[in-house]
Amino acid sequence: MADSNMATPAAGADQRRPLKGAGRSRIGEKGIKTFLAICAAFSIIVTTGIVVALVIPTVNFFGQITITEFLFGVTWAPAFANPSFGVLPIVVGTVIVVVTALAVSIPIGLASAIYLSEYASPSVRKVVKPVLEVLEGIPTVAIGLFAFFFMRPLAESLFPFFPWETPFSIGVAGMAVGLLIVPLVASVAEDAMRSVPSGLREGAYALGASKMRVTLRVVFPAAISGIIAGIVLGTSRAIGETMVVLIAAGAGNPNLTFDWFNSAQTMTAYIGGTATGDIAQGTVVYDTIFAVGTLLFTMTLIMNIIATRLVRRFREVYE
Amino acid sequence: MVIDKGKQPQRSRLAVAGARAATDSIFTTSSKSDRVANVLFRALLLLGMGFALLGLAAIIIWSLVEGAPRLGPELIFEGPSSIRPESAGYRTAILGTLWVIGGVVLFIVPVGVGAAIYLEEYADNTRWWNRLIEVNIQNLAAVPSIVFGILGLAFIVRGPLSLGFVAAAGSFTLSLLVLPTVILASREAIKAVPNSTRLGSLGLGASQWQTIWHHVLPGALPGILTGLILSVSRAIGEAAPLLLVGAVTFVTFDPSFFESQYSVLPVQIYNYAGRPQEEFRVLAAAGVILMLAVLLTMNSFAIWLRNHYENKNKR
Numbered sequence: 016m017a018d019s020n021m022a023t024p025a026a027g028a029d030q031r032r033p034l035k036g037a038g039r040s041r042i043g044e045k046g047i048k049t050f051l052a053i054c055a056a057f058s059i060i061v062t063t064g065i066v067v068a069l070v071i072p073t074v075n076f077f078g079q080i081t082i083t084e085f086l087f088g089v090t091w092a093p094a095f096a097n098p099s100f101g102v103l104p105i106v107v108g109t110v111i112v113v114v115t116a117l118a119v120s121i122p123i124g125l126a127s128a129i130y131l132s133e134y135a136s137p138s139v140r141k142v143v144k145p146v147l148e149v150l151e152g153i154p155t156v157a158i159g160l161f162a163f164f165f166m167r168p169l170a171e172s173l174f175p176f177f178p179w180e181t182p183f184s185i186g187v188a189g190m191a192v193g194l195l196i197v198p199l200v201a202s203v204a205e206d207a208m209r210s211v212p213s214g215l216r217e218g219a220y221a222l223g224a225s226k227m228r229v230t231l232r233v234v235f236p237a238a239i240s241g242i243i244a245g246i247v248l249g250t251s252r253a254i255g256e257t258m259v260v261l262i263a264a265g266a267g268n269p270n271l272t273f274d275w276f277n278s279a280q281t282m283t284a285y286i287g288g289t290a291t292g293d294i295a296q297g298t299v300v301y302d303t304i305f306a307v308g309t310l311l312f313t314m315t316l317i318m319n320i321i322a323t324r325l326v327r328r329f330r331e332v333y334e
Numbered sequence: 335m336v337i338d339k340g341k342q343p344q345r346s347r348l349a350v351a352g353a354r355a356a357t358d359s360i361f362t363t364s365s366k367s368d369r370v371a372n373v374l375f376r377a378l379l380l381l382g383m384g385f386a387l388l389g390l391a392a393i394i395i396w397s398l399v400e401g402a403p404r405l406g407p408e409l410i411f412e413g414p415s416s417i418r419p420e421s422a423g424y425r426t427a428i429l430g431t432l433w434v435i436g437g438v439v440l441f442i443v444p445v446g447v448g449a450a451i452y453l454e455e456y457a458d459n460t461r462w463w464n465r466l467i468e469v470n471i472q473n474l475a476a477v478p479s480i481v482f483g484i485l486g487l488a489f490i491v492r493g494p495l496s497l498g499f500v501a502a503a504g505s506f507t508l509s510l511l512v513l514p515t516v517i518l519a520s521r522e523a524i525k526a527v528p529n530s531t532r533l534g535s536l537g538l539g540a541s542q543w544q545t546i547w548h549h550v551l552p553g554a555l556p557g558i559l560t561g562l563i564l565s566v567s568r569a570i571g572e573a574a575p576l577l578l579v580g581a582v583t584f585v586t587f588d589p590s591f592f593e594s595q596y597s598v599l600p601v602q603i604y605n606y607a608g609r610p611q612e613e614f615r616v617l618a619a620a621g622v623i624l625m626l627a628v629l630l631t632m633n634s635f636a637i638w639l640r641n642h643y644e645n646k647n648k649r
Contacts, residue, residue, distance in 0.1 A: 126382020
């Protein structure tokens with residue numbers, strides 16, 4: 016941060032002051048600066064908007080449902096004739112998706128990153144890196160369809176002995192989400208490892224270390240902050256992912272279950288699925304969208320703050 | 335055993351060569367298990383990367399195989415239908431996407447780039463409000479997209495703006511979603527313009543805005559453009575927040591910006607995919623091909639643009 020301060024033209028602006036010729040467009044300059052400042056401040060309005068939009072209906076919701084019933088209840092059936100508002104089943108759904116996605120994307124993403132950064136010849140790297148970056152743009156709907164129409168039937172034919180009961184599977188959805196975040200994890204981690212000064216590698220080589228040792232004991236630890244940042248970014252993407260889960264994991268199970276092979280709902284899929292149907296404003300079901308949204312928002316915010324802290328701490332160690 | 339030679343400074347060449355020779359000599363006398371471990375490790379890495387590329391390629395191949403029977407002009411020019419899947423297409427959804435994305439571009443270019451210019455060129459970093467804006471934008475970039483849908487539902491469709499379930503509401507919602515990305519990317523591009531450019535211009539008597547407009551922005555243009563293209567392509571592919579702001583109805587007539595109901599391409603695909611008949615599945619896959627063609631072209635162009643200028647800078 017400190018060196019970027021030096022690069023801002025504030026210093027340049029001060030040097031400009033004595034020049035008389037610039038006085039001509041003074042008013043226009045002020046107007047432009049004001050407009051730009053409003054553009055920047057707009058983001059604050061958006062955040063405030065999000066918080067207000069979430070909090071008011073949530074407060075409304077907790078006027079009718081107690082917080083303990085919401086947070087610790089194990090049956091999620093807001094639209095049933097005999098409604099129940101325990102959020103745990105869909106929180107567990109989100110956790111299953113995130114854990115599965117990370118189990119897929121961490122090994123694959125990091126292996127790709129290490130290979131590209133340490134092993135690949137420049138020509139291989141020149142081809143594979145942009146390809147991965149382009150693939151990052153595959154729309155989530157496409158991945159959802161792929162998971163539902165291809166991965167899920169394939170999984171059943173490969174492992175017929177598992178209890179597949181519905182055409183939906185939260186686990187397969189999680190794997191698809193993992194595939195979705197591989198390019199993100201890989202490209203952030205690769206950037207981090209590339210930026211490790213080559214002097215560190217050379218030193219290790221000079222001491223007779225093998226390539227694998229240099230990679231695992233020198234480059235990897237030195238780049239750990241960036242690698243963790245990549246994983247955290249992927250995690251927060253997986254928590255917020257909606258379409259894949261909505262398509263591949265189905266309408267879910269109202270009861271708390273850890274069943275990997277069958278239908279389950281996540282927080283995002285609940286919001287997306289419920290808002291798609293026609294629900295009247297002012298009902299409790301309408302308010303649940305916002306209550307779940309608040310929970311989701313809080314979780315990602317906390318994770319983001321932890322990630323920022325974590326990265327800062329590691330950075331202090333290695334710079 | 336290739337260490338990227340291009341990246342090393344001249345003076346470390348000799349050291350590297352020496353180090354490599356030393357390592358190689360140790361290698362030949364090293365234990366067999368060590369060598370095996372190295373080979374295994376390398377194979378494992380290759381396997382991981384192969385898996386990543388294969389998995390992602392499989393998505394494209396699957397959609398091509400599955401959707402191929404429905405590729406044709408009627409896919410683009412025919413409207414949706416729930417009873418005639420064999421001749422239904424994406425006409426209204428494509429028009430809806432054009433409206434929504436047109437609005438997004440009109441909004442994010444001035445506001446996103448404007449905010450980036452303010453934060454890089456004008457803002458005094460020591461002021462708490464400027465730091466607040468910075469932290470806020472970083473956090474906004476990590477907010478799940480569906481939460482923006484909730485914001486859109488509460489404030490744009492209903493509430494203060496009360497636009498209703500129209501394309502303008504979808505457009506505004508998506509704009510807010512991609513705005514942080516545009517700002518962060520544009521800031522990075524502006525930051526990379528060397529300070530001497532600014533000082534030279536200011537020294538010749540140009541005002542600060544003249545400096546920005548004539549010297550900083552042209553220099554940062556490729557970077558800003560890359561960020562914009564990637565953001566817009568993300569907006570095209572985004573479906574989740576639009577589920578909340580109305581893009582779900584089966585629209586059989588051409589939509590307009592402020593008045594009628596609308597749908598967009600990804601949501602229409604989702605809609606088709608949820609229907610039981612086999613033909614709709616093919617139709618959905620054909621829609622995926624359409625989207626992939628547009629998005630992958632846009633992303634390739636953006637990444638080519640970035641790499642092109644990166645190489646140019648190195649020379």
